[in-house]
Amino acid sequence: MSLRIQRQAGGGPLRGLECMRIDDGWFSDLRLDGLKVAAAYRWPGPVHEGGGVVQGFIDSDANPAQVDALGTILGGGEQEPTTVFNIYGATIAKELPPIFAPIDFGSDIEARTGWFRIEDQLALELEPIRNPVTGLAHRARIVLLEGFEFREAEVASATFTSGGEIRMHRQSRYGALWNAAYGPHGIIDP
Template identity: 45%
Template sequence: MAHVDWMIKGPELATCNCDWGCPCQFDARPTRGNCRAVVALRVDEGHFGDVRLNGVKAAAILAWPGAIHEGHGEALAIIDERADKHQREALLKILAGQETEQFATIFNVVAAMTETFHEPLFAPIEFEVDQEKRSGRVSVAGIIDVKSEPIRNPVTGEEHRAKVVLPHGFEYIEAEFASSTAKTTGTIENEWTGRHAHFCMLHMGPNGIIH
């Protein structure tokens, strides 16, 4: 089946309610039995057909009652309000896993495991990341407040660096793991401190990760 030619490349900050390291990254069950996540990205280079996506930002709040692969999830997508009509439509299709080979991207996997898609929002998104320093911030006024920092040794307080490689991943090949504090309000509410985060550079298209 032919898909629309699309590509996105840019940084992502993903956070969830699992302990540092997130066992879901290694096909184990989530730390607390359920999965709740806040994810944000910026497209530095990208297109969807003839629509340029450079500079567009997006975020999502996600929740599942159990492990992601057991389904029954809910999702709220947020697109930066500076995106025009065509960019909004294009990015929402990518985030919904459309125009993509089955299970080839994290977006397609998440969409397949989600049964409730809330009406998307369009609002200013503040997105700052430094993958090398494992430091980041995501803010959508009144909806999302996320901060990430390096994991620290509980005895010495020294920064603890963990870089993970997943050669056959559908979200990233390499990521820096970190610690997150998050609070979301409204449609899907979350709140945690000192939980999992990871930074990665997304580079994908309709057939999955671009190597």
């Protein structure tokens, strides 16, 4: 599940949150199943212009070897330059020290609902987009045949809050949920 960047009305910095749960994963022979990672981001302008700040969060259930593996993966250390972690990583000018905490996470991609919470640091709720006239749930999908983050995602309405150095509170913003398998060359197609 992921929530991506939002520009404030009238311009200003771009900010966003994301959270990922590893359902079935490994680094070499080290299993990473069930671990979660999250991040809060801020860029002074368009993402591709760089200058970003990121605050990473790592599941407190991760042991030291898993923390090292996640750091290598998320830092793009074992991936080609055209993969999601390297692309976003190249836009970051300042990385705040990671926070180790329990990450509560849940999602139902088909229902377009999800949530994650990290103590008093981050909170996100996703629900279906509502038709402004009828109030009924509305379905929208993003399909990117050559996407580097995902191939297909369900769009949702997000309410989120972040504390710490990257503070924000937003309601009814873009959110997206997806499943993806990542490897050293990017997305692994089924």
